[in-house]
Amino acid sequence: GIGIGTVHDRGGAIIASEDSDRIDIWMGHGDEGLQRALNLGVKRVTGTIYPSKTTQLADNIYFPKVSLSHLIKNRSLLASNVGLNDRGDNVRKIQESLKKLGYYGKKVTGHYGPSTVNAVYLFQVESKIITGEDDLGAGYFGNQTSLSLSKKIKGLEEKVKEELPKKGLGKGDKGEEVKKLQEILKKLGYFQEETTGFYGLKTTAAVLDFQKDKKVVKKNTDKGAGHFGPGTYSALLGTIIQLEEDIPxxxxxxxxxxxxxxxxxxxxxxxxxxxxxxxxxxxxxxxxxxxxxxxxxxxxxxxxxxxxxxxxxxxxxxxxxxxxxxxxxxxxxxxxxxxxxxxxxxxxxxxxxxxxxxxxxx
Structure with a gap:
């Protein structure tokens, strides 16, 4: 939710007009908080400001410009407000996403170093989030950058999914979906035979080799071994995305x-x-x-x-x-x-x- 917080005026932020006064506020502290807020964008709301000694406050404050459903619909799958020298899983996910799109060419480390700053900067410029290195938020992974990157990753995944066969294929199945699977495995070097559309022993063996390489299974007797299930589908999706990234x-x-x-x-x-x-x-x-x-x-x-x-x-x-x-x-x-x-x-x-x-x- 929006919640309740304390606003500290740093001076010069209250702008008077004939019928009302404007105050610019943001969540956070000092210049760092301002930088994060600017990355989030401007929201204009109308409300009442109560002095600190006011004893009676309104039961509810209405924010007509903020749509909760809009925020949920457009939320990012990636964390935001991440910058230089931050560490952890959030940074790792950002690096992996940038790597999928070809912006980050280094090893995924979970450390937001200069290489990650440069990758984010390149993404921001090409996505028209900023125009140059002097823009506020350049190289900083703010909310707008997070939303844009999540959207592009989702778009790439949807595009690749259209090329993949359906999940749940196994020995004895036949048809165009099996043929599609065989063609993909053939391009990846796992299936050496003619694509027939029949899920026989050789297709099972090809799927099994792929599963072992991608650590979906360890042994031939593991559950789902040789079967094109959800885990194998996800591994194939990731592999194809990586290939699309590597195609110059x-x-x-x-x-x-x-x-x-x-x-x-x-x-x-x-x-x-x-x-x-x-x-x-x-x-x-x-x-x-x-x-x-x-x-x-x-x-x-x-x-x-x-x-x-x-x-x-x-x-x-x-x-x-x-x-x-x-x-x-x-x-x-x-x-x-x-x-x-x-x-x-x-x-x-x-x-x-x-x-x-x-x-x-x-």
Whole structure:
């Protein structure tokens, strides 16, 4: 419920008008509480403020703008108000969810470190929750971020579920659902035979191998061994989601116009189509390992540029001038390699600028 609490005015929050006064309040303490509140969004309600010495209070306070059913319907499956250096299961679940969508590429640790901050930031930018690193709540897992991530995870799961066969299939069953199961197991390397639509011994053996790999069962005699039940269905769902995450986005074959490609020096936290183009080209050469192309020059892009610069002898160490920055020297080197590889068809499609925007780079 909404409950009852104490409001401490920090000064300057009460705004007077002709017919009423406005007071801005939030749950929490100080700037940290304000930051969490801003992530939750603004709710405007009308009520009565009683002085602290008032002896008679209203029995009920009505909040006409707050719908409990709306809050229940839109509640997040993930915790919110989680930030840097927090630890625990809530952080672990956030990391797992971001990993499913391809934003988090590190090991799931349960520690909200810089890698998690960067993953949350990338998700927030692409989800249009924030526009840049200077926005309040950037990299912080607030309520809006939690709701948006839960919604996307649910959408991904629903999409994958449409591809899966129904639960409860077992030996002797036949039909399109069995054939669908065989096709999926074949793609995963468990079923080597022709897809017949008949759940026989070979399908049972394939399901059993999958169950053991995913620790659904340990032995052939365990309950449900070789049977496509709820536990196996869940394991298959998770496996397919992981595969969807690992499938890289097809690089665009369309070349950018002259004024759009590499027209500026790029560095950490820059955003734009030129960043995405850079990621595409670095992916072609095996440097950009992130599952999805983005428009944000994050740590993954910086790591890719660093690796490229070292291989091309542009820098020796990460502390060298221009390390991790996509500047004129790095641009010209990439241009040369792309020409040799045939990715760029004409000089007219390339604009390499030696002008430096905000940061010096090689």
């Amino acid at each position: 986005e097809e690089p665009s074959k369309e070349l950018a116009k002259e004024e759009d490609l590499f027209a500026r020096t790029l560095a950490l936290n820059d955003q734009g189509e030129d960043v995405k183009s850079l990621q595409e080209y670095l992916k072609e050469f095996g440097y950009f390992k992130y599952p999805h192309l983005t428009k944000t020059y994050g740590y993954k892009t910086q790591e890719a540029v660093l690796a490229f610069q070292k291989d091309q002898k542009i820098i020796k160490k990460n502390t060298d001038h221009g390390a991790g920055v996509f500047g004129p020297t790095t641009q010209k080197t990439l241009q040369k390699l792309l020409r040799e590889r045939g990715s760029i068809l004409s000089k007219n499609h390339i604009l390499i600028s030696s002008s430096i925007v905000g940061v010096a780079g090689n």
